[in-house]
Amino acid sequence: MALWPRALILLGVIAVGGPSAAAPTPPPSPSPVAAPEAARWSRNRVFQVSWVSDPSPVPLLAIHAWTITVLDAVGTPVPDARITVLGGMPAHGHGLPTTPQVKSLGGGRYLVEGLKFHMPGDWVVGFRIKAGDLVDSVNFDVHFD
């Protein structure tokens, strides 16, 4: 389409001439996904696990998904794990209101669908991970004001 390059050039001009042009350091372009939580060791240091929520930050009251990444002790992705999701609010004595489902995305990444946090407070989300003979679990804390 012949008009497309011109449209891009116009956008560039508008961006340069915009209010942010005067800022000493332009802000980085917004990222669609927040940085994942730093990897955490599973309880017995069998796996290193990190997660990122979509959307991020973790929403209250909305069913949503996390993507978790599972590495072994030397940092190699673990692609064929069976992962069970556990969790709840220990202080309230109840579990998760939903039963999240996990599917592998390959490369040690897993999509956890159906998470929901239905009240403010301190939640724990746990993953029990089984890969071959290796089994371990990891908990993450999620807090809503």
Ligand SMILES: [Cu+2]
């Ligand atoms: Cu509760």
